[in-house]
Amino acid sequence: MPKLLIVSHDADEYVQWIREANLPHLEVVTDPAECDIVLGEPRRIRDMLPHLTRLKWIQSVYAGVEYLVEPGHRRDYILTNARGVFGELMTEYVFGYLLAFEKKIFERIHSQQVRRWDNTESGRLRGKTLGLLGVGSIGSHLAAAAKFFGMQVRGFTRASEDCSHVDAYFHPPDILKFASGLDYLVCVLPRTEGTNRLVDAALLDALPRHAVLINVGRGNAVDDSALVEALTQGKLAAAVLDVTDPEPLPPHHPFWATPNLYLTFHTSARSYPEDIVKIFAENYRLYLEGKPLKYQVDFEKGY
Amino acid sequence: MPKLLIVSHDADEYVQWIREANLPHLEVVTDPAECDIVLGEPRRIRDMLPHLTRLKWIQSVYAGVEYLVEPGHRRDYILTNARGVFGELMTEYVFGYLLAFEKKIFERIHSQQVRRWDNTESGRLRGKTLGLLGVGSIGSHLAAAAKFFGMQVRGFTRASEDCSHVDAYFHPPDILKFASGLDYLVCVLPRTEGTNRLVDAALLDALPRHAVLINVGRGNAVDDSALVEALTQGKLAAAVLDVTDPEPLPPHHPFWATPNLYLTFHTSARSYPEDIVKIFAENYRLYLEGKPLKYQVDFEKGY
Numbered sequence: 001m002p003k004l005l006i007v008s009h010d011a012d013e014y015v016q017w018i019r020e021a022n023l024p025h026l027e028v029v030t031d032p033a034e035c036d037i038v039l040g041e042p043r044r045i046r047d048m049l050p051h052l053t054r055l056k057w058i059q060s061v062y063a064g065v066e067y068l069v070e071p072g073h074r075r076d077y078i079l080t081n082a083r084g085v086f087g088e089l090m091t092e093y094v095f096g097y098l099l100a101f102e103k104k105i106f107e108r109i110h111s112q113q114v115r116r117w118d119n120t121e122s123g124r125l126r127g128k129t130l131g132l133l134g135v136g137s138i139g140s141h142l143a144a145a146a147k148f149f150g151m152q153v154r155g156f157t158r159a160s161e162d163c164s165h166v167d168a169y170f171h172p173p174d175i176l177k178f179a180s181g182l183d184y185l186v187c188v189l190p191r192t193e194g195t196n197r198l199v200d201a202a203l204l205d206a207l208p209r210h211a212v213l214i215n216v217g218r219g220n221a222v223d224d225s226a227l228v229e230a231l232t233q234g235k236l237a238a239a240v241l242d243v244t245d246p247e248p249l250p251p252h253h254p255f256w257a258t259p260n261l262y263l264t265f266h267t268s269a270r271s272y273p274e275d276i277v278k279i280f281a282e283n284y285r286l287y288l289e290g291k292p293l294k295y296q297v298d299f300e301k302g303y
Numbered sequence: 304m305p306k307l308l309i310v311s312h313d314a315d316e317y318v319q320w321i322r323e324a325n326l327p328h329l330e331v332v333t334d335p336a337e338c339d340i341v342l343g344e345p346r347r348i349r350d351m352l353p354h355l356t357r358l359k360w361i362q363s364v365y366a367g368v369e370y371l372v373e374p375g376h377r378r379d380y381i382l383t384n385a386r387g388v389f390g391e392l393m394t395e396y397v398f399g400y401l402l403a404f405e406k407k408i409f410e411r412i413h414s415q416q417v418r419r420w421d422n423t424e425s426g427r428l429r430g431k432t433l434g435l436l437g438v439g440s441i442g443s444h445l446a447a448a449a450k451f452f453g454m455q456v457r458g459f460t461r462a463s464e465d466c467s468h469v470d471a472y473f474h475p476p477d478i479l480k481f482a483s484g485l486d487y488l489v490c491v492l493p494r495t496e497g498t499n500r501l502v503d504a505a506l507l508d509a510l511p512r513h514a515v516l517i518n519v520g521r522g523n524a525v526d527d528s529a530l531v532e533a534l535t536q537g538k539l540a541a542a543v544l545d546v547t548d549p550e551p552l553p554p555h556h557p558f559w560a561t562p563n564l565y566l567t568f569h570t571s572a573r574s575y576p577e578d579i580v581k582i583f584a585e586n587y588r589l590y591l592e593g594k595p596l597k598y599q600v601d602f603e604k605g606y
Contacts (some may be wrong), residue, residue, distance in 0.1 A: 048583075088427075088429065088453070089427055092402055092405065092406065092427055092428055092452065093402075093406055093425070094409060095398070095402060096399070096402030096403055096405070096406045097406075097408070099395055099396075099399030099402060099403075100399055100402075100403055101396060101570075102399070103394065103395065103396055103399045103400075103567075103570075104570075105399060105403060106412075108565070108566065108567050108568065108570075109409075109565065111566075111568070112559060112565070112566045114407050115554055115559050116370075117550075117551035117552065117568050118568050119568040119569055119570050120570070120572050121570065122392075122396070122570050122571070122573065124391075124392055124395055124573075125323075125395055126391065145451075148448075148451055149395065150391070188508075221382060247420075248420035249420065251418055256415060257416050261410065262411070262412065262415070263414075263415045264406075264411050264421040265400070265414070265420050265421050266422055266426065267406075267407075267411075267413065267422050267423070267425050268406075268425070270425065
């Protein structure tokens with residue numbers, strides 16, 4: 001009989017949704033040595049990897065599984081991550097900021113504070129160009145929303161070109177060509193060796209001065225010093241960082257007070273137990289039948 | 304030969320787009336006594352109505368034509384307004400604010416200022432309920448976007464029920480039933496006798512305390528004192544007013560400093576000459592052929 005260990009700060013809620021899902025034969029246990037399946041948060045699970053003596057499958061509740069794929073850890077089990085559920089939330093987040101900039105939401109607040117009737121014209125998304133650094137499940141969702149708002153969409157990927165909402169694909173070494181002329185650059189890259197400091201001084205220089213950078217992937221993709229310099233010198237209009245390296249950000253990190261830099265403290269996509277249990281339930285039925293699971297992570301690639 | 308007078312602060316841009324449209328036989332003139340067609344802004348046109356001795360048709364560059372339909376003015380011509388072009392812009396505006404509230408954009412800025420790692424959970428639009436006061440061309444566009452984001456949509460109209468994106472319609476006298484349980488109430492009503500102070504104390508009381516009011520229609524629809532009281536007493540989470548009565552707002556009006564009230568100074572939908580000339584060109588061809596024009600305003604109804 002399959003035994004499930006839940007490793008999450010939302011454990012109670014998970015137990016409830018798992019019960020409602022009525023999964024056949026599944027028993028929820030609390031002893032790491034007893035379980036063959038683990039559902040939970042990668043960082044917490046990593047610390048108990050040596051104790052999971054019967055481990056066969058880990059279902060991550062997040063998309064990012066860098067803590068489990070980092071070198072030195074065991075890889076003798078199937079690792080699946082959560083996909084398809086964060087695209088919608090990150091789309092809400094990204095378009096919230098895109099529209100806030102176009103509609104000058106922050107400037108209007110300031111004008112109201114000084115009692116100035118500020119009818120400066122707003123911008124609009126239609127016709128603007130969005131560049132996606134990474135076009136996986138989340139990037140595709142962003143591209144669909146960009147099309148809904150009448151935007152042009154460019155995608156930068158290693159090789160893949162399978163999202164129909166992307167108007168133009170770019171691949172290495174064309175990253176500066178990709179960046180040139182973008183109004184918005186949104187980074188949705190996972191943390192891997194290959195994504196370290198991809199957003200560097202050269203890339204920031206290639207963006208127009210009115211461009212805005214949004215990072216909802218992982219903090220390692222951004223060269224912090226280069227970003228602070230670009231914003232301080234007005235080479236870039238703004239940056240919105242949901243992710244940083246490290247998290248939380250130390251109290252004296254320059255990001256806290258860099259002009260036109262907006263921090264959102266890794267809140268862009270909450271992992272809702274209700275959503276994750278749907279993924280888990282689908283995979284659990286495949287597991288019972290001995291079939292390949294969905295959303296398997298490649299330990300080498302890291303995603 | 305049809306003679307066109309352009310009455311707009313964007314006159315130069317209009318002349319250019321009109322030229323590019325290559326409209327047969329059309330001559331652009333500057334003498335009000337000479338023209339049979341006027342393209343422009345209702346308030347400015349109103350002041351020259353007595354001088355338009357050959358007037359046959361006015362094409363407004365705005366949706367709102369209250370200055371031309373107010374009692375006492377001549378009605379011996381065809382009045383058409385601009386439709387179909389503002390829905391998209393107002394949708395960007397409204398969803399900018401909806402997402403700003405869900406994603407706690409203002410709170411995160413404050414947290415950053417005090418260097419607090421504020422990972423309070425954000426909300427999401429999916430599953431939330433949007434109420435539309437008025438479901439015309441603009442309301443329908445808003446409803447479509449609400450569906451894109453997975454929201455429930457209620458529509459309040461006098462009688463019509465022709466937008467497929469509205470899940471539930473309400474009509475007078477069911478306005479309080481309409482308001483009950485809404486997360487967002489968006490007012491897109493034109494200024495008419497029938498819309499005066501529709502958003503009054505009773506309606507505001509019927510909204511949940513976490514609800515947000517957005518007015519992109521006309522300022523007359525809101526009872527100012529009732530709104531100030533509701534916000535001051537925390538009966539309503541926030542209000543975003545693009546329109547007020549009067550505009551500009553006098554320096555000592557309470558709206559400037561009411562808590563959780565956001566003013567945006569009638570910027571939600573700019574009238575782009577490029578968009579308006581498309582409407583004008585289509586109507587001009589109908590005019591030449593002696594056919595009924597599109598988007599004719601009913602002087603009695605006022606829209």
